[in-house]
Amino acid sequence: xxxxxxxxxxxxxxxxxxxxxxxxxxxxxxxxxxxxxxxxxxxxxxxxxxxxxxxxxxxxxxxxxxxxxxxxxxxxxxxxxxxxxxxxxxxxxxxxxxxxxxxxxxxxxxxxxxxxxxxxxxxxxxxxxxxxxxxxxxxxxxxxxxxxxxxxxxxxxxxxxxxxxxxxxxxxxxxxxxxxxxxxxxxxxxxxxxxxxxxxxxxxxxxxxxxxxxxxxxxxxxxxxxxxxxxxxxxxxxxxxxxxxxxxxxxxxxxxxxxxxxxxxxxxxxxxxx
Amino acid sequence: xxxxxxxxxxxxxxxxxxxxxxxxxxxxxxxxxxxxxxxxxxxxxxxxxxxxxxxxxxxxxxxxxxxxxxxxxxxxxxxxxxxxxxxxxxxxxxxxxxxxxxxxxxxxxxxxxxxxxxxxxxxxxxxxxxxxxxxxxxxxxxxxxxxxxxxxxxxxxxxxxxxxxxxxxxxxxxxxxxxxxxxxxxxxxxxxxxxxxxxxxxxxxxxxxxxxxxxxxxxxxxxxxxxxxxxxxxxxxxxxxxxxxxxxxxxxxxxxxxxxxxxxxxxxxxxxx
Numbered sequence: 001x002x003x004x005x006x007x008x009x010x011x012x013x014x015x016x017x018x019x020x021x022x023x024x025x026x027x028x029x030x031x032x033x034x035x036x037x038x039x040x041x042x043x044x045x046x047x048x049x050x051x052x053x054x055x056x057x058x059x060x061x062x063x064x065x066x067x068x069x070x071x072x073x074x075x076x077x078x079x080x081x082x083x084x085x086x087x088x089x090x091x092x093x094x095x096x097x098x099x100x101x102x103x104x105x106x107x108x109x110x111x112x113x114x115x116x117x118x119x120x121x122x123x124x125x126x127x128x129x130x131x132x133x134x135x136x137x138x139x140x141x142x143x144x145x146x147x148x149x150x151x152x153x154x155x156x157x158x159x160x161x162x163x164x165x166x167x168x169x170x171x172x173x174x175x176x177x178x179x180x181x182x183x184x185x186x187x188x189x190x191x192x193x194x195x196x197x198x199x200x201x202x203x204x205x206x207x208x209x210x211x212x213x214x215x216x217x218x219x220x221x222x223x224x225x226x227x228x229x230x231x232x233x234x235x236x237x238x239x240x241x242x243x244x245x246x247x248x249x250x251x252x253x254x255x256x257x258x259x260x261x262x263x264x265x266x267x268x269x270x271x272x273x274x
Numbered sequence: 275x276x277x278x279x280x281x282x283x284x285x286x287x288x289x290x291x292x293x294x295x296x297x298x299x300x301x302x303x304x305x306x307x308x309x310x311x312x313x314x315x316x317x318x319x320x321x322x323x324x325x326x327x328x329x330x331x332x333x334x335x336x337x338x339x340x341x342x343x344x345x346x347x348x349x350x351x352x353x354x355x356x357x358x359x360x361x362x363x364x365x366x367x368x369x370x371x372x373x374x375x376x377x378x379x380x381x382x383x384x385x386x387x388x389x390x391x392x393x394x395x396x397x398x399x400x401x402x403x404x405x406x407x408x409x410x411x412x413x414x415x416x417x418x419x420x421x422x423x424x425x426x427x428x429x430x431x432x433x434x435x436x437x438x439x440x441x442x443x444x445x446x447x448x449x450x451x452x453x454x455x456x457x458x459x460x461x462x463x464x465x466x467x468x469x470x471x472x473x474x475x476x477x478x479x480x481x482x483x484x485x486x487x488x489x490x491x492x493x494x495x496x497x498x499x500x501x502x503x504x505x506x507x508x509x510x511x512x513x514x515x516x517x518x519x520x521x522x523x524x525x526x527x528x529x530x531x532x533x534x535x536x537x538x539x540x541x542x543x544x545x546x547x
Contacts, residue, residue: 027455029453029455030458033459034458037462044466044470047478047479048469048478051478052327052330052331052334052477053331055331059330180302180304180305184305185305185308185309185311185397188312189308189311189312189315192312196322196323201322201469202323202326206326206329207322207326208329
């Protein structure tokens, strides 16, 4: 009898990350539904913003093409985190309520790493959808090209940092349920706040000054508004270092906070009643 | 026991269950408050979006701002009523996945009623707080002569909006009984209602406004009743009489959706097969 070698880090990460995407790929109906929803969403958003601009050329420093591109990119970006992990019974809140969270702490993979791998898999799958949709939108002329090659590169870097900020924000709320037992409401509030304050509903440039000032001191605008504004050229490249620095600071702060919370959370988990 | 006594007995049981589920919600105080907060945040996010668009792009489709605000206010108040009275169907897929529906089938109470009584919708408190405030503001600011028939119609319009939203989500939840993953469609539909339900649909191309009238009938929730109230009945895509009959059509749609739900329940398959 030969002992089976324990998988090394990479295969372990790969096997964990692909769980949700595999579940999706095994359900053609879900894939078709995702394609229909995404296609319709882009079409509707394009129609809405074109209609709004029918009587004006420019608003809040954005011309029609910029506003449409911003709105369509926002619709695609929200697709990146659109997977329903709850259906697979693998959200933190579900494990806490079922008592199965303890297994996360008994496995060879540390819970924080398992969480990271699952999130990476989910986001990579969502990103694949967004990338295909982006290519189609560019081909059909729905989306304009980045304002410049530099703006395109800045958008890519900023989007990556924005997704990391979003990952930590979601993790933060998930970690809170080690203390609150219930966090469904907090998660939903985060989702609404994220959509509103990041620019997913409408470009932040349209909002009043106080709203923009408030958004500036919160992490949400880093997730979407900054990369999208770089793409359409509403934030000039000269502002890039400052914007990236703000995003990096949020990443650092949230990483430190969540690291601390993981450690505290581990101390609260009990097995078989303690 | 005659049917009237049975009806009142059923309501007494329902009232007791509602009181118990409300107390159960109070067990987690922070969660309770945050749940109220969800309703508020959700409605406020829609208000902010609507006012931003109204501020930046006035005169949507020839509608003055106060009339557009009436559409948004009616939709939000009817949404609050929907969440309070019918909102549980939105989460039916969770009940299916958790096996609750199997338990409901064994109890001596209609399954649909048990679904609606499964928990107290705390978020409806927040939804209604904002909805009532916004509706009061919209009615106050719009220059309309509030005669008795108009007051009657606005109430009918609000109830119709509630019933149409209930009809849409009851129909979608019929799918949940067979395919729990259909929850994604409900989420998406709610996003569509939030994005497109608050403005005159005539600003959109005909194919889209037609789809939002005949395919996903969100025009009947607030757009048509507000158009009738404010006299903006041209370019609706349907005759004015049809727009005026929106509350009745909503009632018919809800009754239809309940028949669909009943039929789907007969074909229900639990997650364990």
